[in-house]
Every structure is written in C-alpha cells, then in structure tokens.
Amino acid sequence: xxxxxxxxxxxxxxxxxxxxxxxxxxxxxxxxxxxxxxxxxxxxxxxxxxxxxxxxxxxxxxxxxxxxxxxxxxxxxxxxxxxxxxxxxxxxxxxxxxxxxxxxxxxxxxxxxxxxxxxxxxxxxxxxxxxxxxxxxxxxxxxxxxxxxxxxxxxxxxxxxxxxxxxxxxxxxxxxxxxxxxxxxxxxxxxxxxxxxxxxxxxxxxxxxxxxxxxxxxxxxxxxxxxxxxxxxxxxxxxxxxxxxxxxxxxxxxxxxxxxxxxxxxxxxxxxxxxxxxxxxxxxxxxxxxxxxxxxxxxxxxxxxxxxxxxxxxxxxxxxxxxxxxxxxxxxxxxxxxxxxxxxxxxxxxxxxxxxxxxxxxxxxxxxxxxxxxxxxxxxx
Numbered sequence: 153x154x155x156x157x158x159x160x161x162x163x164x165x166x167x168x169x170x171x172x173x174x175x176x177x178x179x180x181x182x183x184x185x186x187x188x189x190x191x192x193x194x195x196x197x198x199x200x201x202x203x204x205x206x207x208x209x210x211x212x213x214x215x216x217x218x219x220x221x222x223x224x225x226x227x228x229x230x231x232x233x234x235x236x237x238x239x240x241x242x243x244x245x246x247x248x249x250x251x252x253x254x255x256x257x258x259x260x261x262x263x264x265x266x267x268x269x270x271x272x273x274x275x276x277x278x279x280x281x282x283x284x285x286x287x288x289x290x291x292x293x294x295x296x297x298x299x300x301x302x303x304x305x306x307x308x309x310x311x312x313x314x315x316x317x318x319x320x321x322x323x324x325x326x327x328x329x330x331x332x333x334x335x336x337x338x339x340x341x342x343x344x345x346x347x348x349x350x351x352x353x354x355x356x357x358x359x360x361x362x363x364x365x366x367x368x369x370x371x372x373x374x375x376x377x378x379x380x381x382x383x384x385x386x387x388x389x390x391x392x393x394x395x396x397x398x399x400x401x402x403x404x405x406x407x408x409x410x411x412x413x414x415x416x417x418x419x420x421x422x423x424x425x426x427x428x429x430x431x432x433x434x435x436x437x438x439x440x441x442x443x444x445x446x447x448x449x450x451x452x453x454x455x456x457x458x459x460x461x462x463x464x465x466x467x468x469x470x471x472x473x474x475x476x477x478x479x480x481x482x483x484x485x486x487x488x489x490x491x492x493x494x495x496x497x498x499x500x501x502x503x504x505x506x507x508x509x510x511x512x513x514x515x516x517x518x519x520x521x522x523x524x525x526x527x528x529x530x531x532x533x
Contacts, residue, residue: 194248201245202309206302208238213289213298216270220277220285228274255308262301269294366441368418369425377440377448381503384438384450385495391452392497396459398449399510400466403487403522405445407479420475420486421445427473431466447488448510456494456527463490463525487523489514494528 215231218224246253256263269288276285288294364376372380381397388395402408402424409417421441428439428447436452449466453459467488475486491514495501501509509528517526 197248198245198309198312201241201248202306202313205238205241205245205305205309208234208241209302209305212238212270216273217286217289220273220282220289223277223280223282231270231274249312251312252308255304259301259304262297262304266294266297266301269297366425368421369441369447370422371425371428371439371441371447373440374442377442377450378503380438380440380450381507384436384452385501385503385506388452388495389497393452394454394456394459394497395495395506396449396451396453396456396492397495397506397510398459398463398490398492398525399442399507399514400447400449400463400488400490401514401518402445402447403482403489403518404477404480408477408486411479423473423475424470424486424488427469428466431469432462437462453494459492459494460525460527463492467525482521482523489517489522490525491515491517492525492527 212231212234215227215234219227219231242252242256246256269291273285273288276282276288364372364379366373384395387393402420405417405420408420424447425439425441428449432439432449432451434451438450440448440450442448449463451459451462453462467490470486470488473486477484477486480487491510491512493506493509493513495506513526513528517524520526
C-alpha cells in the first residue's frame with residue numbers, strides 16, 4: 153500500500169512537472185512564433201521598400217533627364233513629387249530597420265552632390281541651356297555618384313535582408329526543436345496519464361479485493377459472502393436451478409490454537425482455503441472464509457448428490473493431509489464438520505433463511521460427533 157501511494161505521488165509529480173514544462177514550451181513557442189512573424193513581416197516590408205526606393209530613385213533621375221530634353225513642367229512636377237515620395241520611403245525604412253539611418257548618413261554627401269547636379273540641370277533648362285543640362289545628368293561624375301549611391305543602398309538592404317533571413321531561419325529551427333520537444337512531452341504526458349489511470353484502476357481493484365477478500369486464505373470474506381449468496385439465490389430462482397450452501401467448521405480449532413499456537417493455526421486456515429480453491433474450480437463455485445475457523449461454499453448443482461460429492465472431496469483431501477491435532481479426541485488430526493442446505497426452484501426462501509438452515513445442519517454435525525456432513529431437513533427445525 154505504501155509502495156502504491158509512493159508510486160502514485162511520483163506519477164502525480166511527473167504529470168505536474170510535465171504540465172508546467174508543456175506550458176513553458178508552449179509559451180516559448182508562442183513567443184518565437186510572434187518573433188518569427190514579426191521578422192517575416194519586417195523582411196517582407198523591407199523587400200517592398202527596397203524595390204520602392206530603387207524604383208523612385210530611378211524615377212527621380214528619369215524625370216530630371218526627361219525635363220532636360222523636353223522642358224515639360226509635368227516632368228519637373230514629377231521630379232519634385234519623386235523627391236518627396238523617396239524621402240518618405242527612406243523614413244519608413246528607418247522606422248522598420250534603424251540600421252538604414254546609418255546608410256543614409258553615410259550617403260548624405262553623395263546624395264547632396266546628386267541633388268546639386270540635378271538642381272543645376274533644372275536651372276540650365278529654365279535658361280534654355282538644354283545641352284548643358286543634359287551633359288550634367290549624363291556626366292561621368294553624375295553616373296559615378298549615382299552608381300555609388302545605388303550600390304551602397306543595395307548593399308545595405310542586402311545585408312539587412314540577409315540578417316533578417318538568418319533570424320527567420322534561426323527562429324524556424326528553434327520553433328521546430330521546441331515543437332518536437334513539446335510533442336515528445338505531450339506524448340509522455342499522455343502515456344503517464346494513461347499509466348496513472350491504469351495504476352489507479354488496478355489500485356482500486358486491489359483495494360476492492362482487500363475489502364472483499366480474506367488475506368489469510370485468499371478466499372472471499374463475509375462481506376462478499378452476503379452479496380454472492382443473494383445474487384446466486386436470485387440467479388437460481390431465475391434459471392430454475394438448485395443452489396447449495398455448505399457451511400464448514402474446522403473441528404476443535406480453538407483447542408488447536410491453544411495447543412499449537414496461533415501461527416500454526418493460521419497455517420491450517422491458509423492451507424484449507426487453498427484446498428477449497430483448488431478443489432472447487434467451476435465458474436459457479438464460490439468459496440469463503442466467513443469468520444474464524446468457519447468457511448462456506450456456494451454453488452449451483454444439478455443434483456444434491458453432485459453437491460455432496462464435491463464437499464466430501466474437500467473433506468477427503470483435508471483428511472489425507474493428516475495434519476496432527478492432539479487436541480482432537482476423535483481422530484488426532486485436523487477434520488471438519490459440514491452443514492448443507494439447498495434452495496430448489498420451487499422453494500421460497502430468503503438468503504438469511506438458507507443460511508440459518510445450513511447453520512442448523514452444521515450444529516447437528518457437531519452434535520453427532522463432528523468430522524461429518526449433515527444435510528438440512530425439516531426435522532432439524
């Protein structure tokens with residue numbers, strides 16, 4: 153019992169720890185999922201902004217060049233609008249990834265020179281100096297500045313993208329590990345839970361067995377006897393069968409205990425219990441220790457002779473053991489007295505009346521000298 157309670161406590165501790173670990177892992181997975189989602193969203197927005205910045209930067213240059221060729225105010229308006237849109241895109245990119253601000257600072261001088269050349273080109277166009285304006289926007293200086301600016305911006309965005317992708321991969325790897333561990337923990341939790349349920353079921357069965365089983369003889373006890381007698385009596389009535397109840401008492405058992413000691417007496421009780429179990433093996437045979445040295449057998453029989461034969465077989469086997477009993481004045485060995493009563497299909501008897509009838513027959517067997525079997529008859533009333 154103590155071992156069972158210890159196992160139960162250990163299982164409950166394991167379940168509790170598993171539950172807390174699962175909650176912790178689930179929280180960690182949720183945290184990493186949120187970070188994974190944030191990193192993915194960040195990478196997606198940065199990719200969009202990269203394409204947007206590159207597009208508007210090219211659109212700005214194209215607008216300035218087209219204005220130098222056509223002197224169309226619409227291209228100047230478009231140029232100015234692209235400057236505003238590009239600044240907004242860069243500001244948005246800085247909010248998403250502060251590292252971009254460092255790139256902007258590093259390209260400030262290049263950007264200033266580009267804007268200055270574009271401003272000079274626009275001024276020459278307004279003065280009608282188209283070739284000079286075009287020369288500025290296609291000059292080696294402008295192209296070199298443009299290339300340097302684009303390369304630095306693309307390098308910065310590429311570096312940030314790589315860092316974001318690495319972060320996503322790392323989160324993805326950790327996520328998979330955590331999910332795997334959580335799955336193992338979940339499976340372990342379920343396994344321990346079912347083991348605990350099975351343990352409790354077996355433990356309850358064991359406790360139930362303790363309640364209804366006599367520990368010394370392994371036979372059912374008096375409590376079980378009362379339940380089985382009622383049940384089998386009802387079954388015999390329903391099936392129109394004959395029910396036999398035999399009450400068995402070990403002769404002069406008190407004297408045996410006084411003479412040989414209680415440990416020896418317990419050995420005799422245990423041996424006789426095993427003898428009943430080994431001899432009466434049918435599904436309809438039930439053996440009990442109903443108190444002290446008193447035993448009982450309940451069984452459905454085809455005929456009274458079959459029942460008598462089964463009980464006498466137990467008596468013969470016990471006599472064959474030749475267990476010494478100096479205090480038995482009749483035979484010098486352990487013997488039993490038996491009282492038998494029957495309930496036939498046509499009878500109307502309660503379980504208590506059947507028990508009283510068998511007990512009267514037992515009393516008669518003792519009165520007639522013990523070591524014998526007496527069947528109940530109306531003359532014993």
